Amino acid sequence: MPTLPRDAGIGFKALHYEAILEERPAFGFLEVHAENYMGAGGPAHARLARLRADYALSVHGVGLSIGGPDPLDEAHLARVKAVCDRYEPESFSEHLAWSSHEGAYLDDLLPLPYTDETLRIVCDHVDRVQERLGRRMLLENPSTYLAFAASTFEETAFLAEIARRTGCGLLLDVNNVFVSATNHGTTPRGYIDAFPLHAVGEIHLGGHAQEEIDGAPFLIDAHGTPVADPVWALFEHVIARTGPLPTLVEWDNDVPDFPVLYAEAARARSVLRRHAPREEAAHAHAG
Amino acid sequence: MPMPGEMARFAAQARAAILDGAAVPDGLGARDPGQVARRFAVYRNNVTVGLVDALATRFPVVHRLVGDAFFQGAARVFLARSPPRSPVMTFYGDAFPDFLGGFPPAAALPWLADVARLEAARTHAYHAADAGPLSPADLAAVAERDPERWGLALHPALRVVASAHPIVAIWAMNQPGATPGPLASRDAETALVARPGLDVRVVPAEPGEAEFLAACGRGASFADAVEAALATAAAFDPARALARILAHGLCAGVTLPETETEEPS
Structure with missing residues (x-):
């Protein structure tokens, strides 16, 4: 199965469709949320089918509730499979989070404790997703605002164990690392150093909102601003260790005009190129 | 080690806290334990604002007809009663027109529920085969x-x-x-x-x-x-x-x- 190029990608927004079609900008791939393509037809599918002809594609799910205690929603998994069958994306990814319980969908990525119980739940769910989709998936580290007294694993060890048991890959959201570390008073580089980088199949970069609680910075994963400078530095720290990886720039709220988003992707690409193996760098330069 | 079912217990508490305003779940921590409630409020706010925005996006004419304050109030009552049943948010709010039809504060606008039905139908038409x-x-x-x-x-x-x-x-x-x-x-x-x-x-x-x-x-x-x-x-x-x-x-x-x-x- 083809994989995403080790290049910068863009989170696709319908309002950028015309700009992308006219300018055919050079970036590596597009990413879409699976749940936005679960209707039967219409303009959303028409746009994606058109762009998919020209770009590699990552399908990113937000609704499978992989970290939730309920059995996986087989009807929803069938919808995800239909999207994957329709577009044959180079990658499918989901989140280490939950969003559904007893029939209610909470439309957010909610946190879970890291325990033997939740490890078993998540691994069962990842196994089922990979079996149903017939492909390896990537699982994304969350941004969190709270910790759990019950947790017996560090998040990095928890993700490493999931990857080891299920064979899934990981999606490393560098902004989430920075948000969580700031909120929990830990060091983002310490998290990266403990992260199973060998399993990473994609990077996410996005903007966060900064607030304060009791005078201390409190970060919210809002995806409504440019990527922050310390997140760029942390990204470079990752790429220096891993070499180039498919790297998505996400901007989901207060979405800017296309050139602003494209400039963020170009900045990510310049970091990837700086750390490309010499041959690839020469090739990229010549190209 | 947590007892089996601890995750289900947490999820049930979190769901009630987010949708029904119940107490923050037990067992949560923060650097400063005094911040737990305010930090948990981010999730509650994300969910509530996200669902209200989803309804406002799907029902722009209803939103315009009743004004933002009324719409926010009605949407919050609706989402507590009828949270999404599916992660496909495209179609969240299919039950909103019926809700508006039986919502006493909207009784003076007898056409409101039917205008909402028209807007709901447009979403289905947009995404139809x-x-x-x-x-x-x-x-x-x-x-x-x-x-x-x-x-x-x-x-x-x-x-x-x-x-x-x-x-x-x-x-x-x-x-x-x-x-x-x-x-x-x-x-x-x-x-x-x-x-x-x-x-x-x-x-x-x-x-x-x-x-x-x-x-x-x-x-x-x-x-x-x-x-x-x-x-x-x-x-x-x-x-x-x-x-x-x-x-x-x-x-x-x-x-x-x-x-x-x-x-x-």
Whole structure:
């Protein structure tokens, strides 16, 4: 199965469709949320089918509730499979989070404790997703605002164990690392150093909102601003260790005009190129 | 080590805290334990604001008609009662029109629920399956046949929203760039929502059309559908209805009985 190029990608927004079609900008791939393509037809599918002809594609799910205690929603998994069958994306990814319980969908990525119980739940769910989709998936580290007294694993060890048991890959959201570390008073580089980088199949970069609680910075994963400078530095720290990886720039709220988003992707690409193996760098330069 | 089922217990508490304003779940920590409630509030706020925004995006005319404060209040009551049942947020709010119809503070706006039904129908039309609209060539191919022997297949995007109020006029004057004004008429309107290509359109049905289309949807022949339309509207004009079906993409094609489709023509 083809994989995403080790290049910068863009989170696709319908309002950028015309700009992308006219300018055919050079970036590596597009990413879409699976749940936005679960209707039967219409303009959303028409746009994606058109762009998919020209770009590699990552399908990113937000609704499978992989970290939730309920059995996986087989009807929803069938919808995800239909999207994957329709577009044959180079990658499918989901989140280490939950969003559904007893029939209610909470439309957010909610946190879970890291325990033997939740490890078993998540691994069962990842196994089922990979079996149903017939492909390896990537699982994304969350941004969190709270910790759990019950947790017996560090998040990095928890993700490493999931990857080891299920064979899934990981999606490393560098902004989430920075948000969580700031909120929990830990060091983002310490998290990266403990992260199973060998399993990473994609990077996410996005903007966060900064607030304060009791005078201390409190970060919210809002995806409504440019990527922050310390997140760029942390990204470079990752790429220096891993070499180039498919790297998505996400901007989901207060979405800017296309050139602003494209400039963020170009900045990510310049970091990837700086750390490309010499041959690839020469090739990229010549190209 | 946590007991089995601890995650389910946490999820149930978190769900109640987020949707029903119940207490923050046990067992949560933060750098400063005094911050737990304020940090948990981020999740509650994300969910609530996200769902209200989803409804406001799907029901822009209802939002405009009642104003933001009323809409926010109504949406929050609705989402606590009817949280999404599916992660496909595209269709969240299918039950919102019925909710508005029974929401006492909206009782003074008797047309509001039907305007909401029209907006909900537009979302379904937008995401419906693609189908080539009925073409004049399709009709020419059956022109010589007995109209008892062929029928019309509805376009998968077609939605018919009947109302006792002028919902198409109310909807149209509350589109971006339009200026709401006095209604020309208080007469009932039935909305036909269609998507012949990629653009959703809303047109008021003419007398008999809704009955004609409903009969087509049940698989009636063209002749039987005309009869059904004439039964409710003596002025129903089949030729005019066909012209409007072609113009607005209300039908997807012609249907023939299976025994006939295999006959050489």
